[in-house]
Each structure stands twice: as structure tokens, then as C-alpha cells.
Amino acid sequence: MKKTIVFPNNREVLNLGQGTWRMGEDESKRDAEIEALRTGIDKGLNMIDTAEMYADGKAESIVGAAIKPYKREDLFLVSKIYPYNASKERMFDSCEQSLNRMGIDYIDLYLLHWRGDVPLQETIDCFEELKSQGKIRDWGVSNFDLEDMKELLSLKNGKNCQTNQLLYHLASRGIEAVLTDYLKENNIPVMAxxxxxxxxxxxxxxxxxSTVVNDIAENHGITTIQLLLAFVLQQDxxxxxxxxxxxxxxxxxxxxFDVKLSDNEMTSLNREFPVPDEREPLDVQ
Ligand SMILES: NC(=O)c1ccc[n+]([C@@H]2O[C@H](COP(=O)([O-])OP(=O)(O)OC[C@H]3O[C@@H](n4cnc5c(N)ncnc54)[C@H](OP(=O)(O)O)[C@@H]3O)[C@@H](O)[C@H]2O)c1
Structure with a gap:
């Protein structure tokens, strides 16, 4: 189901973007990966998610090659910084390298890949400095559990966080126990x-x-993997x-985008793959 998601800064994106983990690892797949990203952009998927970690920067280079024919302002590019680079000594160089690999002069959304040892306030201050330099438009976090989010939002400028990128799929719904509600209350979208x-x-x-999954997929004439995606696209x-x-x-x-699961179908999926009753440790990849 196609939806528009609004970030706290009022910027809007579609609820489907393109991931790039494992792109750039195998040179023989380069052309297919570039073609895949361009197909997505041509069909309206202007958000691409990457990270300095992926293939040691080579995924960012694939993104750079893929976006060459497009106008920068038509794209929404997300990259992530390693926790150990998220300090005042290292973040500015890291960001510059990501920009160079992608051949761009700003990142739309720059995320802390996961929480590390650098004090959060220092990371926020660097993000804010990058914003004022025009190197990034906004920043966010990834793999932050409830306590991390609460701490983040209590810090100076912490409320400028635009997203929390989290593992989420039909068979891993732990974040729905409490975290998704907390993020919603604070108008922070989840990147799944x-x-x-x-x-x-x-x-x-x-x-x-699962028979439930197979029956619903068959009903819509889609694969079970497509159904997994349709389920996530239906979330708020x-x-x-x-x-x-x-x-x-x-x-x-x-x-x-064109598949809407009925209330009955969502109920059956919720019964088959329930949200845990209690909080669980954050699922991460
Ligand atoms: N913040 C974090 O810590 C974190 C962690 C993990 C991932 N991520 C981000 O999230 C993105 C998505 O996660 P992911 O890549 O781990 O997993 P994913 O998107 O859930 O799954 C990717 C796999 O699904 C396959 N696939 C894609 N479309 C398909 C289709 N229509 N039918 C059948 N198979 C299909 C891909 O194969 P092909 O490649 O052959 O198409 C690939 O093997 C990543 O690429 C990355 O950008 C972030």
C-alpha cells in the first residue's frame, strides 16, 4: 500500500525505498545493481539507503554510479556512520568520504548505524555542525532501543532526530511491544x-x-516474499x-504499492505471527 511518510522536519517520502547492503561486494553484479537502483528511481523510489560500512564504501560508490543521470534534488539519500567514527575527531572526515564516494555534496539523512561508545551528545553536536555546513540535511539513528531513544530525546537538539532505522518484518515484531508506540508519540518514523x-x-x-501466508499470497496472486513486503507497507x-x-x-x-491486505487478512497474519506480549531484546542484523 502506497503511503506518504512525513518526517518531523516535514519532509515527505514514500513508504518504500531501496536498500543497498551487500551491493558492491561482487564486481560481476555491478551492472545489475546499478540497473536495479535506476529501475527503482525511474518508478518513483527516490529514497536509497546505504552506509559507509557496506562493502567498505563500495555500496556508496554503486549508489554514486546509479544516481549520475538524475537531478540531485529529486533523490533522497540516506547513509550511515559507524559508531566509532561518530566523534568530533572523525565524523567530518567520514562524512566527506561518503559524499565523495556518492559524488554528491549533501546527504539527506545521515544515521548513527548503532550506538557505540562516543557520548551521544558529542555525536548530536557533530550532526548539527554538519547540518550547518550544508553537508547533511538531517540526521537520525539506527538500532536504538527504547532507553536509547528516551536518552537521545532528552539531550540538547536530540529532538532533531528524524528516524530510527530498525529490523522489522512479519516474523520479527518485537519493536511493536513498546518502541513503535513511543516513536509514533514522538512523530518519528521507523525505517524498517x-x-x-x-x-x-x-x-x-x-x-x-505457513498456510495462512500461502493462502493470502495466492489470493492476491503474489509471492510470499511480496506478501512480506505488503505487510510492512501496510504499517503506519x-x-x-x-x-x-x-x-x-x-x-x-x-x-x-497496489496491494491492500484486508482487515481479515491482517488479523490472520497477526494471529499467525503475533507481536510478543512482553518486551524482548532488540532484534538486530
Ligand atoms: N541499520 C542497520 O543496521 C541495517 C541492517 C541491515 C540492513 N539494513 C538496510 O536495510 C536494507 C534491507 O535489508 P536487507 O538487505 O538485509 O534484507 P531484505 O531487504 O529483507 O532482503 C534482501 C534479500 O531479498 C531478496 N529480494 C529482494 N526483492 C525480492 C523479491 N521481490 N523476490 C525475492 N527476493 C527478493 C534480495 O535478493 P537480490 O539481491 O537477489 O534481489 C536479498 O537477498 C539493507 O539493504 C540496508 O540498506 C540496515
């Missing part, structure tokens, strides 16, 4: 990573074996960023 279960073959098998306050390394997969993913 691994929305189609990434590289977890056992979990994928579990979903594929959430952007899904599946990674697709081929044009065909991108097209299949975009088709999920």
Missing part, C-alpha cells in the same frame, strides 16, 4: 530494515511453510527499504 527477512533462510522457510509510520539486486525484484517490490 530486512523487511523481507534478509539473509535468514530458516525464518524465510518458516514463513513459506513506517518506511520499508528492501534490497533488490535485480530489475525484476525491484519491479516485484514496487507492485506491492
Amino acid at each position: 530494515y530486512c523487511p523481507i527477512i534478509g539473509q535468514e533462510p530458516e525464518l524465510r522457510k518458516k514463513v513459506n511453510k 509510520n513506517m518506511i520499508a527499504i528492501p534490497k533488490a539486486g535485480s530489475k525484476e525484484h525491484v519491479v516485484q517490490n514496487i507492485e506491492m
Whole structure:
């Protein structure tokens, strides 16, 4: 289901973007990866998520190559900084390198990849400095649990955080126990990573074996993986960023804009893959 998601700064994006983890790792896949990203952009997926970590910067280089034909202002580029680089000594160089690899002069949303040892206030101050230098438009975090979010929002300028990028899919719904409500109350959208279960073959098998999942997928004439994505796209306050390394997969993913699961179907999925009753440790990849 296609939705528009509004960040706290009032910038708007669609609830589907493109992930890039594992892009750039295999030179023989380069052309297909660039073609996949361009197919997505051509069909309206202007948000791309990457990180300095992915393939040691080579994923950012793939993004840079893919976006060359497009106008910078038509794109929404997200990158992430390693926690150990998120300090006043290192963040400015890291950011510059990400900009160079992508061939751009600003990042739309720059995220702290996960919480490390650098004091949060120092990281926020660096993000704010990068904003005033025009190197980033905004910043956010990733893999922050409830306590981390509470602490972040209590710090100076902490409320400028635009998103929390979290693992979320039909078979991993721990964040719905409390974290998603807290983020919603604070108008902070979730960027759902691994929305189609990434590289977890056992979990994928579990979903594929479910009669409920198979019946609903069949009813809509879609694959079970497409159904996983349709489920995430139906959530409120959430952007899904599946990674697709081929044009065909991108097209299949975009088709999920047109799928609306009925209330009965959502109820059946919720029963089959319930939200845990109690908080669990944050699921991360
Ligand atoms: N913040 C964090 O800590 C964090 C952690 C993990 C991921 N992420 C971000 O989130 C993005 C998504 O997560 P992810 O890449 O781990 O997992 P994912 O998007 O859930 O799954 C990616 C896998 O699904 C396959 N796929 C894509 N579309 C498909 C389709 N229509 N039919 C069948 N298979 C399909 C891909 O294969 P092909 O490549 O062959 O298309 C790939 O193997 C990442 O790329 C990254 O940008 C962030």
C-alpha cells in the first residue's frame, strides 16, 4: 500500500525505498545493481539507503554510479556512520568520504548505524555542525532501543532526530511491544530494515511453510516474499527499504504499492505471527 511518510522536519517520502547492503561486494553484479537502483528511481523510489560500512564504501560508490543521470534534488539519500567514527575527531572526515564516494555534496539523512561508545551528545553536536555546513540535511539513528531513544530525546537538539532505522518484518515484531508506540508519540518514523527477512533462510522457510501466508499470497496472486513486503507497507509510520539486486525484484517490490491486505487478512497474519506480549531484546542484523 502506497503511503506518504512525513518526517518531523516535514519532509515527505514514500513508504518504500531501496536498500543497498551487500551491493558492491561482487564486481560481476555491478551492472545489475546499478540497473536495479535506476529501475527503482525511474518508478518513483527516490529514497536509497546505504552506509559507509557496506562493502567498505563500495555500496556508496554503486549508489554514486546509479544516481549520475538524475537531478540531485529529486533523490533522497540516506547513509550511515559507524559508531566509532561518530566523534568530533572523525565524523567530518567520514562524512566527506561518503559524499565523495556518492559524488554528491549533501546527504539527506545521515544515521548513527548503532550506538557505540562516543557520548551521544558529542555525536548530536557533530550532526548539527554538519547540518550547518550544508553537508547533511538531517540526521537520525539506527538500532536504538527504547532507553536509547528516551536518552537521545532528552539531550540538547536530540529532538532533531528524524528516524530510527530498525529490523522489522512479519516474523520479527518485537519493536511493536513498546518502541513503535513511543516513536509514533514522538512523530518519528521507523525505517524498517530486512523487511523481507534478509539473509535468514530458516525464518524465510518458516514463513513459506505457513498456510495462512500461502493462502493470502495466492489470493492476491503474489509471492510470499511480496506478501512480506505488503505487510510492512501496510504499517503506519513506517518506511520499508528492501534490497533488490535485480530489475525484476525491484519491479516485484514496487507492485506491492497496489496491494491492500484486508482487515481479515491482517488479523490472520497477526494471529499467525503475533507481536510478543512482553518486551524482548532488540532484534538486530
Ligand atoms: N541499520 C542497520 O543496521 C541495517 C541492517 C541491515 C540492513 N539494513 C538496510 O536495510 C536494507 C534491507 O535489508 P536487507 O538487505 O538485509 O534484507 P531484505 O531487504 O529483507 O532482503 C534482501 C534479500 O531479498 C531478496 N529480494 C529482494 N526483492 C525480492 C523479491 N521481490 N523476490 C525475492 N527476493 C527478493 C534480495 O535478493 P537480490 O539481491 O537477489 O534481489 C536479498 O537477498 C539493507 O539493504 C540496508 O540498506 C540496515
